[in-house]
Amino acid sequence: xxxxxxSPYATYxxxxxxxxxxxxxxxxxxxxxxxxxxxxxxxxSDKLEWRxxxxxxxxxxxxxxxxxxxxxxxxxxxDCDEGFRLMSRVEDVAPDAVKMGMRVKFRVHKPxxxxxxxxxxxxxxx
Amino acid sequence: xxGLKRGAAAIVGVAESDLGQVADGMSPMDLVAQGVQxxxxxxxxxxxxxxxxxxxxxxxxxxxVQMIEYxxxxxxxxxxxxxxxxxxxxxxxxxxxxxQAGLCSVAVIAYGSTQRSVGRKQSSAREINPYExxxxxxxxxxxxxxxxxxxxxxxxxxxxxxxxxxxAARKWAQLNPVAWEKKDLTVADVLKSRMISYPFTVxxxxxxxxxxxxxxxxxxxxxxxxxxxxxxxxxCGHGVTHASISCMPDLTVTGAKAAGEAAYKMAKLSAxxxxxxxxxxxxxxxxxxxxEDLGFCPKGEGxxxxxxxxxxxxxxxxxxxxxxxxxxCHPGMYGLFILIEGVRQLRGESGARQVKKHDVAMVxxxxxxxxxxxxxxxxxxxxx
Numbered sequence: 295x296x297x298x299x300x301s302p303y304a305t306y307x308x309x310x311x312x313x314x315x316x317x318x319x320x321x322x323x324x325x326x327x328x329x330x331x332x333x334x335x336x337x338x339s340d341k342l343e344w345r346x347x348x349x350x351x352x353x354x355x356x357x358x359x360x361x362x363x364x365x366x367x368x369x370x371x372x373d374c375d376e377g378f379r380l381m382s383r384v385e386d387v388a389p390d391a392v393k394m395g396m397r398v399k400f401r402v403h404k405p406x407x408x409x410x411x412x413x414x415x416x417x418x419x420x
Numbered sequence: 421x422x423g424l425k426r427g428a429a430a431i432v433g434v435a436e437s438d439l440g441q442v443a444d445g446m447s448p449m450d451l452v453a454q455g456v457q458x459x460x461x462x463x464x465x466x467x468x469x470x471x472x473x474x475x476x477x478x479x480x481x482x483x484x485v486q487m488i489e490y491x492x493x494x495x496x497x498x499x500x501x502x503x504x505x506x507x508x509x510x511x512x513x514x515x516x517x518x519x520q521a522g523l524c525s526v527a528v529i530a531y532g533s534t535q536r537s538v539g540r541k542q543s544s545a546r547e548i549n550p551y552e553x554x555x556x557x558x559x560x561x562x563x564x565x566x567x568x569x570x571x572x573x574x575x576x577x578x579x580x581x582x583x584x585x586x587x588a589a590r591k592w593a594q595l596n597p598v599a600w601e602k603k604d605l606t607v608a609d610v611l612k613s614r615m616i617s618y619p620f621t622v623x624x625x626x627x628x629x630x631x632x633x634x635x636x637x638x639x640x641x642x643x644x645x646x647x648x649x650x651x652x653x654x655x656c657g658h659g660v661t662h663a664s665i666s667c668m669p670d671l672t673v674t675g676a677k678a679a680g681e682a683a684y685k686m687a688k689l690s691a692x693x694x695x696x697x698x699x700x701x702x703x704x705x706x707x708x709x710x711x712e713d714l715g716f717c718p719k720g721e722g723x724x725x726x727x728x729x730x731x732x733x734x735x736x737x738x739x740x741x742x743x744x745x746x747x748x749c750h751p752g753m754y755g756l757f758i759l760i761e762g763v764r765q766l767r768g769e770s771g772a773r774q775v776k777k778h779d780v781a782m783v784x785x786x787x788x789x790x791x792x793x794x795x796x797x798x799x800x801x802x803x804x
Contacts (some may be wrong), residue, residue, distance in 0.1 A: 303550055326616070328551075329551045329666075329667070352670075354570065355566040355569045355570040355573075355671055356566070356569050357557075357562050357565040357566050357569055357617045357618050357619075358615075358617070358618040359556065359557065359558050359616075359617050360614075360615045360616060360617065360618075361556075361558070361564055366615075367556070369555050369556070369557045369562050369566070369617075370564055370566075371665070371666055371671075378552060379559070379666055379667075380666055381551060381552045381555050381664075381665070381666040383555050384553060390618065393575075394569065394570065394573040406556075409554070410550065410554070412554045412555070
């Protein structure tokens with residue numbers, strides 16, 4: 295069997311480069327899979343489809359990190375409407391104003407340099 | 421755990437190494453050796469008797485190999501499962517299985533860490549997770565903080581209730597001569613301390629100390645000829661639900677539920693039969709979550725359960741009677757120390773902090789970010 299041509303992470307990243315939040319869907323389990331991987335953790339099937347999220351979700355859990363130096367910042371777990379959860383942060387709002395149950399929408403953040411783009415969120419209402 | 425026989429193996433020797441801040445240049449393996457030597461002396465056995473070895477630590481990739489070199493023995497059976505702080509509770513089940521199967525007759529489980537001396541960053545290799553690391557969570561604290569946030573949201577648990585866990589731990593520590601932090605601590609003190617990752621201040625978080633130790637296990641039959649009363653392994657169970665916090669199915673329910681259920685089933689006991697709980701309190705939320713998941717109170721009521729001195733000295737349920745990872749000692753992988761405390765309490769040798777009824781101890785280890793849970797139920801001679 296030939297080697298896979300791309301890794302799950304590379305595919306995920308190529309979508310982020312285009313401003314898309316991609317996830318996998320397992321037809322065998324009939325549910326979303328995240329983080330991207332080579333087999334479905336619910337069924338063991340290697341038939342995973344790539345899909346692009348509509349980028350809407352709800353804050354599941356949130357914390358404000360207070361670093362030894364610099365300003366406090368938000369870290370949150372976001373439940374996307376397609377049924378997968380990821381770690382991210384909510385921007386455009388004070389870190390302690392991020393509340394569980396808050397509706398949020400995706401945007402891509404490109405830190406530049408050697409750093410890969412990452413998915414961040416903003417309040418849906420904003 | 422199916423296949424393991426209730427009470428067939430026992431912990432016969434326990435000891436801590438030097439704790440807190442150890443001498444300059446002391447290595448993690450020096451602390452392991454101290455622990456082994458002292459734990460063997462505790463039960464009257466020698467290195468010549470040891471034919472099973474178990475070890476896990478963050479400062480040595482092949483700790484068991486280093487341990488064999490250091491001790492100069494050739495064990496018949498070795499194990500080095502690495503599940504973070506719960507490694508040693510997993511090792512107890514593995515050692516019990518090996519003893520039951522005749523693969524070894526005397527097993528030593530050991531740990532050592534110089535985390536305080538060398539600094540937290542030097543004591544464990546940083547792992548990069550491309551789906552979490554870019555968001556700069558302060559790990560592991562932020563993972564537990566996320567779980568705490570969710571518990572507060574769903575059940576109305578308060579920061580004051582979390583602080584009660586730290587206060588109870590401090591009160592136990594004040595009764596433990598070797599505890600690291602013994603200053604008086606109030607709920608208000610916890611709340612006004614330096615914020616680390618909301619809702620946790622530094623007082624909701626475990627200590628950063630050096631330390632190590634060992635426990636010695638053998639068959640129930642051989643245990644009878646050891647120096648001190650055996651602590652029988654009545655039940656073992658585990659539950660691993662995830663590795664990274666973003667993959668934890670429900671942040672308010674841990675693998676301790678499955679771990680506890682399996683351990684109770686093997687022990688033919690339930691939470692109400694336990695005279696004490698020694699659990700891994702890396703953060704104040706741990707105590708709340710594990711008391712719920714292990715059946716000491718209903719889900720969501722942990723905050724109320726830990727309040728009003730209920731788990732402190734003189735309270736209804738003694739929890740973390742050594743002062744815990746919050747106030748006694750926390751070298752990074754604390755799970756070995758709860759086994760040591762459970763055994764000492766069962767023997768009745770815990771001095772000022774000795775609990776009155778001491779026949780059954782629930783010992784519960786936690787590893788990773790609420791990831792790898794393992795329960796061990798220990799019992800006195802009256803339970804077998």
